[in-house]
Amino acid sequence: MILPAFKYHQPKTVNEAVALAQACDGDFDFISGGTDLLPNYKMRLNARGNVISLSGITELQDISPTRIGAMARLREVINTPALQTSLPVIPHTAKLIATPLLQESATVGGNIMLDTRCYYFNQSWFWRDSKNYCLKADGHDCLVVPQQSVCYATYSGDLAPVFMVLDATFVLVGPDGKREVPAEKFFTHDGITRNVKLQEEILTHVIIPASAQTLQADYMKLRVRDAMDFPVLGVAVALELNERTIVRLRAGLTGVATTPLLFDDVTNGVIGDQLTESLIEIIADEIMSRVTPYRNVALSPQYRKAMIAVYLRRLLQKHLNGEPVS
Ligand SMILES: Cc1cc2nc3c(=O)[nH]c(=O)nc-3n(C[C@H](O)[C@H](O)[C@H](O)COP(=O)(O)OP(=O)(O)OC[C@H]3O[C@@H](n4cnc5c(N)ncnc54)[C@H](O)[C@@H]3O)c2cc1C
Ligand code: SF4
Incomplete structure (x- = not known):
């Protein structure tokens, strides 16, 4: 499958990324490692006209036992001695995600922000066309719980429950500045909206209490x-x-x-x-x-x-x- 056409942006700072997002007027996605977003784009699942890469923003890449940047790659998390010693559950969990090859690109932020999954959603355009699509992409009805207002797709990120039991906080930066949201209050019960992050906000890092x-x-x-x-x-x-x-x-x-x-x-x-x-x-x-x-x-x-x-x-x-x- 090939990707649809989109305009690719490579900001160098969080502020630049937020400004770009505002200029795109809703028609954009942020991308980190792309291991979730790009397969979805290839299947024509809610693809946008602009993709804003966070990979050039060095301020998002730090890793310590009390702070993990959203752009920290899973491979780096797995190999960080300070985490292995102080919070071994985080590298242990990161190692269980996807494959060693994907862990080279995949990030902590992308894992938290992972799109929800459903048998009727994670399919090709052709397959979904045969079912007349569904509420989460291109259609009107949910095919799992028949109605037209809520999507029940399943959240399948591995790191989120770990951050929740560790009492972590997610830090968001957007047009209105910075805010902190406890991990346990971040997610919302709709497979389409998924969480409290506003579209133009970037998840910058995770704070873990000592x-x-x-x-x-x-x-x-x-x-x-x-x-x-x-x-x-x-x-x-x-x-x-x-x-x-x-x-x-x-x-x-x-x-x-x-x-x-x-x-x-x-x-x-x-x-x-x-x-x-x-x-x-x-x-x-x-x-x-x-x-x-x-x-x-x-x-x-x-x-x-x-x-x-x-x-x-x-x-x-x-x-x-x-x-x-x-
Ligand atoms: C074969 C395969 C197996 C997989 N197995 C697993 C698995 O076992 N467990 C698992 O949890 N995942 C799995 N994944 C999904 C994915 O690889 C991981 O969840 C990965 O950590 C996603 O990170 P990413 O940086 O690639 O995210 P991306 O694809 O870049 O982004 C994912 C989503 O998050 C948004 N986003 C990313 N970063 C930010 C940010 N900083 N701020 C705001 N929004 C952001 C993007 O817009 C997008 O909607 C698998 C994927 C594949 C292809
Ligand atoms: S709307 Fe229903 S069928 Fe579509 S992804 Fe959500 S749960 Fe699945």
């Missing part, structure tokens, strides 16, 4: 092909124990809803409790009971739902068994 470094965090993903696939379920857990007493606990999911999900209402209720086999069962079953995956990505919703409890149990039991975490 307190995240005392958490034991881990991530597991379920996918069809272990060598290269989006998560059809991803589970992130961050835990701080004092002996067996739970001091902090957060659990996040991806690949099972239009947004990554966080379950503080469940995990806050067990702070101060002893981590035991039976408590792990209760937490895992309670979180699983709150999720209803849609039938729009690989593997059945029933199986993906059941695996939520399985993966939560496996991640939490590592702490009981004294096994290494991520």
Whole structure:
């Protein structure tokens, strides 16, 4: 498949990129590594007339345990010793994304901003034409939940639930200046609008609180092909124990809803409790009971739902068994 024609812009600063975006009057996309955007363009999925590259903006490329630039490539994240030591869950998760070749181009910002996915959307123009398209691109009706107002495409980025359990903040810069949005408040329940970022805003970096470094965090993903696939379920857990007493606990999911999900209402209720086999069962079953995956990505919703409890149990039991975490 070949790309549609578009005008390519290469700004050198964030301010220049924002000004270019304003001049494009809505007909543009930002591009980082292009490993999500360009396959979508090739399939004629909402392609725009202008593409604004963020790859020449050096201020977006820094990596440290408390700040990761949106243009940080996944390969650099995987190979950064300071992250491997202080926040190993981030390089561990980055290594599970796509393939080694794609990790050379793919970025942290692009991963967070990943477009939502659906069996009826991630298809060629020809295939979608046979179904008369859908609400997310070129059509009027949702083919998963028949109606005409909300898209239920599945959010499938791996890093977002990890940033959520680490209590990270996303920094956005746009025409009205800079603002910070907690990762847990960034995503919105519509597969088309996807998040609170305004079109002309750039995600510049992720701030991770120093307190995240005392958490034991881990991530597991379920996918069809272990060598290269989006998560059809991803589970992130961050835990701080004092002996067996739970001091902090957060659990996040991806690949099972239009947004990554966080379950503080469940995990806050067990702070101060002893981590035991039976408590792990209760937490895992309670979180699983709150999720209803849609039938729009690989593997059945029933199986993906059941695996939520399985993966939560496996991640939490590592702490009981004294096994290494991520
Ligand atoms: C074969 C294959 C397998 C894959 N497997 C996985 C997987 O297992 N897990 C996974 O999570 N992803 C997977 N991906 C998707 C993709 O490779 C990664 O999510 C990658 O991290 C996206 O980053 P990017 O820089 O290439 O994003 P891009 O394609 O450049 O951008 C993605 C989206 O984010 C927007 N965007 C990018 N950067 C910014 C920014 N700084 N500010 C505002 N908007 C921005 C773009 O406009 C676009 O809408 C896979 C892709 C392929 C082709
Ligand atoms: S959930 Fe519905 S509207 Fe969204 S991509 Fe799938 S079919 Fe289209």
